[in-house]
Amino acid sequence: MSNLELVDTGRCCAPLTGLALDESEAAELAGVFKALADPVRLRLLNLIASASGGEACVCDLTGAFDLTAPTISHHLKVLRQAGVITGERRGTWVYYRAVPESLTRLAGLFTPPVPTPA
Amino acid sequence: MSNLELVDTGRCCAPLTGLALDESEAAELAGVFKALADPVRLRLLNLIASASGGEACVCDLTGAFDLTAPTISHHLKVLRQAGVITGERRGTWVYYRAVPESLTRLAGLFTPPVPTPA
Numbered sequence: 633m634s635n636l637e638l639v640d641t642g643r644c645c646a647p648l649t650g651l652a653l654d655e656s657e658a659a660e661l662a663g664v665f666k667a668l669a670d671p672v673r674l675r676l677l678n679l680i681a682s683a684s685g686g687e688a689c690v691c692d693l694t695g696a697f698d699l700t701a702p703t704i705s706h707h708l709k710v711l712r713q714a715g716v717i718t719g720e721r722r723g724t725w726v727y728y729r730a731v732p733e734s735l736t737r738l739a740g741l742f743t744p745p746v747p748t749p750a
Numbered sequence: 751m752s753n754l755e756l757v758d759t760g761r762c763c764a765p766l767t768g769l770a771l772d773e774s775e776a777a778e779l780a781g782v783f784k785a786l787a788d789p790v791r792l793r794l795l796n797l798i799a800s801a802s803g804g805e806a807c808v809c810d811l812t813g814a815f816d817l818t819a820p821t822i823s824h825h826l827k828v829l830r831q832a833g834v835i836t837g838e839r840r841g842t843w844v845y846y847r848a849v850p851e852s853l854t855r856l857a858g859l860f861t862p863p864v865p866t867p868a
Contacts, residue, residue: 658789742857
């Protein structure tokens with residue numbers, strides 16, 4: 633699988649109701665949605681994005697699921713490759729944060745544009 | 751595949767940064783993202799959501815892709831089952847519309863909650 637990254641294309645928040653998506657942008661966005669198309673990954677992103685202080689230790693995430701640590705690590709890697717979270721190792725553990733620009737971009741995608749006055 | 755529908759759970763716009771997603775909600779949302787995890791389906795949703803008058807005839811959608819009509823129909827069915835578009839047959843053609851409540855729900859999912867004053 634390609635190593636997807638959310639990049640600033642200069643039209644970060646073009647909604648689906650607005651400008652036509654070109655093929656390359658559609659392919660890149662499809663990759664982000666593929667990363668989100670898994671219940672465990674959605675719950676991980678939810679736990680990370682709602683964590684007190686804005687970050688979650690992998691040591692706290694693993695306990696929330698009846699899954700092995702390597703499985704959780706795999707899902708975290710997919711989310712990281714999709715650009716929706718970042719991870720930073722500090723000592724024994726990796727700490728994860730949501731990437732606000734990515735979430736804002738996704739929100740903007742589904743938000744109808746505000747009509748401009750005539 | 752199950753016939754996914756976006757239903758009003760009474761917490762349509764709970765963002766990922768807010769309340770904990772439960773397993774059933776995460777599974778249902780993952781199904782919606784799976785429907786969106788395809789470049790052709792994203793471009794179809796984009797064409798439908800941005801169509802003049804709010805609806806697009808399948809006869810206009812097919813021409814935008816180098817794909818057969820049955821393939822386009824399959825993708826439209828997946829989007830319809832995910833609850834993001836509706837289709838209505840009138841005469842020879844089916845006309846598609848985006849479901850605003852579904853798009854608003856998805857936008858809300860990625861929108862950080864507005865802090866409430868203390």
